[in-house]
Amino acid sequence: MSLLKVAGLNKKFGQHYALSRIDFEIVPGEIHALVGENGAGKSTFIKIVTGVYAPDGGDIIWQGSPVVIADPSDARRIGINVVHQDRHLIPSFTGYENLYLGLPYPKSKTGIGVHWKQMRQRAARLMEEYGVRLDMNKTADRMSPPEKTMLEILRAMMLECKLLILDEPTASLTDQETEQLFALIRKLTEQGTAILYVSHRMDEIFRLSDRITVFRNGERVATVNRNETDKDRLISLMNNSEYKKSNREERAVPPGEPVLQVKELSTEDGKVDRVSLQVRQGEIVGIFGLAGAGRTELLEAIYGLRRISGGEIVIRGLRKKEADPRQSLDQGVVLIPEERKRDGLIMGMSIRENMTLPVLRKFSSGWKIRKKPEKAETKRWMEDMNVKASGPEQAVGQLSGGNQQKVVFAKALMSSPVLFLCDEPTQAVDIMTRDEIHRLLKHQADQGCAVLFVSSDLQEVLDISDRLYVLHEGRIAAELANRSVTPEQVLAYCFSQGKERGHQHG
Numbered sequence: 001m002s003l004l005k006v007a008g009l010n011k012k013f014g015q016h017y018a019l020s021r022i023d024f025e026i027v028p029g030e031i032h033a034l035v036g037e038n039g040a041g042k043s044t045f046i047k048i049v050t051g052v053y054a055p056d057g058g059d060i061i062w063q064g065s066p067v068v069i070a071d072p073s074d075a076r077r078i079g080i081n082v083v084h085q086d087r088h089l090i091p092s093f094t095g096y097e098n099l100y101l102g103l104p105y106p107k108s109k110t111g112i113g114v115h116w117k118q119m120r121q122r123a124a125r126l127m128e129e130y131g132v133r134l135d136m137n138k139t140a141d142r143m144s145p146p147e148k149t150m151l152e153i154l155r156a157m158m159l160e161c162k163l164l165i166l167d168e169p170t171a172s173l174t175d176q177e178t179e180q181l182f183a184l185i186r187k188l189t190e191q192g193t194a195i196l197y198v199s200h201r202m203d204e205i206f207r208l209s210d211r212i213t214v215f216r217n218g219e220r221v222a223t224v225n226r227n228e229t230d231k232d233r234l235i236s237l238m239n240n241s242e243y244k245k246s247n248r249e250e251r252a253v254p255p256g257e258p259v260l261q262v263k264e265l266s267t268e269d270g271k272v273d274r275v276s277l278q279v280r281q282g283e284i285v286g287i288f289g290l291a292g293a294g295r296t297e298l299l300e301a302i303y304g305l306r307r308i309s310g311g312e313i314v315i316r317g318l319r320k321k322e323a324d325p326r327q328s329l330d331q332g333v334v335l336i337p338e339e340r341k342r343d344g345l346i347m348g349m350s351i352r353e354n355m356t357l358p359v360l361r362k363f364s365s366g367w368k369i370r371k372k373p374e375k376a377e378t379k380r381w382m383e384d385m386n387v388k389a390s391g392p393e394q395a396v397g398q399l400s401g402g403n404q405q406k407v408v409f410a411k412a413l414m415s416s417p418v419l420f421l422c423d424e425p426t427q428a429v430d431i432m433t434r435d436e437i438h439r440l441l442k443h444q445a446d447q448g449c450a451v452l453f454v455s456s457d458l459q460e461v462l463d464i465s466d467r468l469y470v471l472h473e474g475r476i477a478a479e480l481a482n483r484s485v486t487p488e489q490v491l492a493y494c495f496s497q498g499k500e501r502g503h504q505h506g
């Protein structure tokens with residue numbers, strides 16, 4: 001019998017159908033992937049089955065009976081939980097405290113205090129049951145991304161979750177960390193929990209899922225068995241056209257003058273430790289490291305968002321005097337941040353306002369902003385980046401996650417930068433846009449830009465970079481020419497413990 005069945009589900013925003021006549025079914029113990037281009041309706045669907053949005057029509061059947069899921073606590077009560085990429089943990093709370101978040105703490109015998117022992121025992125039982133090892137005394141802000149994901153899954157299982165929805169769970173995880181997560185997912189399904197797995201990462205979908213449902217423009221276009229389809233067919237279903245992957249080609253333009261020179265750079269918090277690197281004109285340089293290696297921190301330090309305790313940053317021959325993002329922008333440096341909701345965009349503002357804010361000078365004459373060219377350029381970039389929206393005036397907060405990322409990118413491109421600092425720029429974007437972003441960056445590099453590119457997807461780093469640095473515990477563990485390097489070689493450096501630290505030029 002199906003665990004969850006929906007029939008004829010509709011959801012409208014204004015005149016626009018985000019979901020139209022959706023039929024869907026998931027059975028106990030199944031791993032069911034949900035895929036679709038950015039804006040296809042996946043998040044809206046999740047929000048309806050978890051009680052965030054009310055549908056405008058259609059039925060939801062849970063374990064054979066019709067239900068109304070009025071709010072998220074309703075969903076949790078019947079056994080539906082979701083783990084999002086934006087994790088819902090309280091940073092200063094320990095693992096234990098986060099595990100019991102929103103739940104009654106076990107009371108001590110007196111009925112006044114918390115029964116800590118019981119709390120710890122229950123957590124230990126749960127971890128043993130699912131084969132998870134976590135230091136639950138650590139506060140959430142000291143946990144790595146995979147640890148946080150595991151903790152959230154454990155919390156769902158405390159609530160006797162029958163349907164666990166994982167929304168881009170591996171977005172910032174490396175391959176090894178993803179393996180740990182997959183092992184946990186398999187354990188959950190063995191015990192009958194169904195998994196609805198939303199991801200843009202095709203390889204994972206093919207490794208993990210039993211069935212795959214494809215959404216396109218708010219409609220369900222297919223549900224297929226994993227072993228009866230392949231990646232190219234799936235992508236064609238997603239966008240109704242032939243998909244051709246761009247090849248890993250050698251870039252012809254030889255690198256020019258150094259644009260970025262980092263010498264012995266350290267941050268006050270110790271996350272970046274005596275890092276030296278350089279990126280020249282026309283070069284795309286990758287940075288790879290495990291979660292916690294200091295990838296984001298390094299980019300933030302270069303951009304001026306993190307306090308520096310030593311070393312220097314030279315951009316086009318000019319030494320940066322202090323941590324100052326404004327100065328970076330003036331020097332033609334842009335940062336595509338990992339957390340676009342926090343750092344990249346103002347959700348209440350329109351696409352146009354977000355894109356043109358840093359470059360308003362370009363459109364001003366005297367006191368006035370020349371609206372026409374401002375709008376025209378916004379539109380041009382929206383077309384180039386294939387941003388799905390009702391128009392340049394739509395609020396960014398109303399766009400799907402992937403389309404927000406495209407706006408971040410367009411905004412960066414608009415300022416004609418000389419140096420791109422990209423932190424997971426293709427996170428959450430669909431596979432077509434991912435190729436498009438790679439193409440755009442290569443084009444920018446061919447025009448003389450320098451690109452420093454961080455991704456937790458090793459294959460992506462290898463696909464795009466001319467050269468790469470491996471980061472390990474805040475330090476450069478290796479510099480590798482990306483001609484014949486294999487993923488295994490890169491990973492060996494990620495796990496190196498100092499003594500193997502060395503340089504390899506090729």
Ligand SMILES: Nc1ncnc2c1ncn2[C@@H]1O[C@H](COP(=O)(O)OP(=O)(O)OP(=O)(O)O)[C@@H](O)[C@H]1O
Pocket residue numbers: 013017018036037038039040041042043044045388389397398399400401402403428
């Ligand atoms: N609150 C809202 N107001 C107006 N439109 C919205 C709102 N939320 C979503 N939409 C629209 O509904 C459509 C579906 O969006 P949804 O977020 O469900 O897509 P998605 O498949 O999850 O995309 P992504 O892969 O980019 O996260 C989009 O066109 C989006 O702009």
